[in-house]
Amino acid sequence: MSAPVKTLPGTRKSAIRQENQAHILLAAEKVFAEYGYKGATTGLIAEVAGVPKANVHYYFGTKENLYRHVLEDIVATWFAAAAEFDSLDDPEAAISHYVRLKLRLSKERPMGSKVFANEIIHGAPHLIGYLQTTLRQWADAKAAVIERWAEQGKIRPVDPRHLLFMIWATTQTYADFGVQVRAVLGVEELTDADYERAAETLTTVILRGLLAG
Amino acid sequence: MSAPVKTLPGTRKSAIRQENQAHILLAAEKVFAEYGYKGATTGLIAEVAGVPKANVHYYFGTKENLYRHVLEDIVATWFAAAAEFDSLDDPEAAISHYVRLKLRLSKERPMGSKVFANEIIHGAPHLIGYLQTTLRQWADAKAAVIERWAEQGKIRPVDPRHLLFMIWATTQTYADFGVQVRAVLGVEELTDADYERAAETLTTVILRGLLAG
DNA sequence: TCATCTCCTGACCGATCGGTCAAGATAGGA
DNA sequence: TCCTATCTTGACCGATCGGTCAGGAGATGA
Numbered sequence: 001m002s003a004p005v006k007t008l009p010g011t012r013k014s015a016i017r018q019e020n021q022a023h024i025l026l027a028a029e030k031v032f033a034e035y036g037y038k039g040a041t042t043g044l045i046a047e048v049a050g051v052p053k054a055n056v057h058y059y060f061g062t063k064e065n066l067y068r069h070v071l072e073d074i075v076a077t078w079f080a081a082a083a084e085f086d087s088l089d090d091p092e093a094a095i096s097h098y099v100r101l102k103l104r105l106s107k108e109r110p111m112g113s114k115v116f117a118n119e120i121i122h123g124a125p126h127l128i129g130y131l132q133t134t135l136r137q138w139a140d141a142k143a144a145v146i147e148r149w150a151e152q153g154k155i156r157p158v159d160p161r162h163l164l165f166m167i168w169a170t171t172q173t174y175a176d177f178g179v180q181v182r183a184v185l186g187v188e189e190l191t192d193a194d195y196e197r198a199a200e201t202l203t204t205v206i207l208r209g210l211l212a213g
Numbered sequence: 214m215s216a217p218v219k220t221l222p223g224t225r226k227s228a229i230r231q232e233n234q235a236h237i238l239l240a241a242e243k244v245f246a247e248y249g250y251k252g253a254t255t256g257l258i259a260e261v262a263g264v265p266k267a268n269v270h271y272y273f274g275t276k277e278n279l280y281r282h283v284l285e286d287i288v289a290t291w292f293a294a295a296a297e298f299d300s301l302d303d304p305e306a307a308i309s310h311y312v313r314l315k316l317r318l319s320k321e322r323p324m325g326s327k328v329f330a331n332e333i334i335h336g337a338p339h340l341i342g343y344l345q346t347t348l349r350q351w352a353d354a355k356a357a358v359i360e361r362w363a364e365q366g367k368i369r370p371v372d373p374r375h376l377l378f379m380i381w382a383t384t385q386t387y388a389d390f391g392v393q394v395r396a397v398l399g400v401e402e403l404t405d406a407d408y409e410r411a412a413e414t415l416t417t418v419i420l421r422g423l424l425a426g
Numbered sequence: 427t428c429a430t431c432t433c434c435t436g437a438c439c440g441a442t443c444g445g446t447c448a449a450g451a452t453a454g455g456a
Numbered sequence: 457t458c459c460t461a462t463c464t465t466g467a468c469c470g471a472t473c474g475g476t477c478a479g480g481a482g483a484t485g486a
Binding site: 227229254255274275 | 472473474475476477483
């Protein structure tokens with residue numbers, strides 16, 4: 001009776017609401033990854049999720065808002081994973097661990113990686129703030145750790161940020177450019193052994209490239 | 214009077230035709246890179262090219278056909294560049310040369326790289342044949358060269374294809390993920406010095422990781 | 427000069443998409 | 457049981473987009 005504020009109904013989290021939102025989010029991640037933001041249609045997302053199109057708009061309002069939720073979900077997952085980087089003092093263990101972690105994310109959540117890649121390629125209109133604040137600070141912190149390793153003689157001097165780009169690029173390529181990887185390897189799908197081989201190659205080359213002596 | 218075949222008029226290359234097509238292709242590469250295939254509109258491409266929308270369709274027929282031309286242009290450029298890889302017997306010179314070459318392409322033709330990346334991320338519907346034939350054969354040939362290096366003791370044994378993925382990913386990330394790179398480095402635009410620093414880091418880490426001893 | 431291509435372009439069309447809406451179905455606490 | 461908030465859905469709408477077309481403007485060679 002008081003203020004008829006135009007919010008999405010049901011801010012409270014009913015069981016039905018939570019479950020439907022989760023289904024739609026999962027379908028949206030898949031469709032956004034496969035067709036891009038513009039190419040994805042709310043109708044197709046609804047179809048994949050197994051609900052009428054109006055239902056998608058009932059729960060998320062606009063396509064833009066749904067996309068934002070998908071992005072936030074991905075960023076949160078990745079950021080949680082990134083927290084494990086500096087838990088170790090030993091560069092060999094830390095980098096090896098981080099590379100394998102990122103590689104596992106590429107394998108288990110390729111759709112999320114593709115949505116993120118798409119967003120960045122197109123200028124990161126929704127994530128530019130995140131890149132310039134949170135991610136940059138995170139990278140600064142990691143760079144400090146890497147530089148300390150160099151000072152302590154644990155690794156050779158290296159530009160820490162370019163090293164980070166290197167790790168990100170080499171691990172995410174197995175998700176984002178999966179089709180190319182499969183074509184070159186001549187396989188239908190990457191097996192656990194393929195991923196292990198990738199992890200072995202990446203960690204070996206990078207660590208040998210970094211470690212002193 | 215004979216066969217009224219429905220082809221695009223003027224297969225002959227008039228000066229006007231060539232110039233207009235070049236303008237439109239350039240604009241299309243930019244718009245496709247920025248907005249993706251679906252997100253790009255023929256109207257915007259026309260506006261960027263400085264011609265009426267009908268003119269775009271006059272020269273290229275469909276959006277799909279225009280996109281195909283843009284892709285072919287990019288693939289041709291990249292493939293021409295790739296030919297320089299095995300011109301050298303020395304792994305250090307060959308890899309260093311190839312990395313710097315790819316990095317220069319990322320710097321000078323980032324839009325093309327983005328269009329290509331977009332195509333691959335979305336499953337490469339137009340390039341799957343190219344990936345499975347031309348690119349795969351090229352990669353096989355390069356893999357043989359790399360394996361010979363290992364047999365000759367010039368480098369340590371390494372999976373040659375994963376090494377290629379590594380080089381591709383680390384160099385192209387400076388074009389495709391340019392926004393992220395700039396945000397982390399805290400700069401408005403990458404300078405020649407930034408690219409030199411990237412080249413130095415990449416070649417150093419990879420070569421130290423590869424070379425024996 | 428005339429004929430005949432090629433080029434140019436505003437106006438238009440059908441299809442599709444994001445989003446709305448009204449009305450019915452359902453669930454659950456009092 | 458009844459009431460109310462939430463959920464569900466087909467039908468619909470305005471906007472936008474790819475593509476078409478008719479007809480005028482230029483160019484070119486005979």
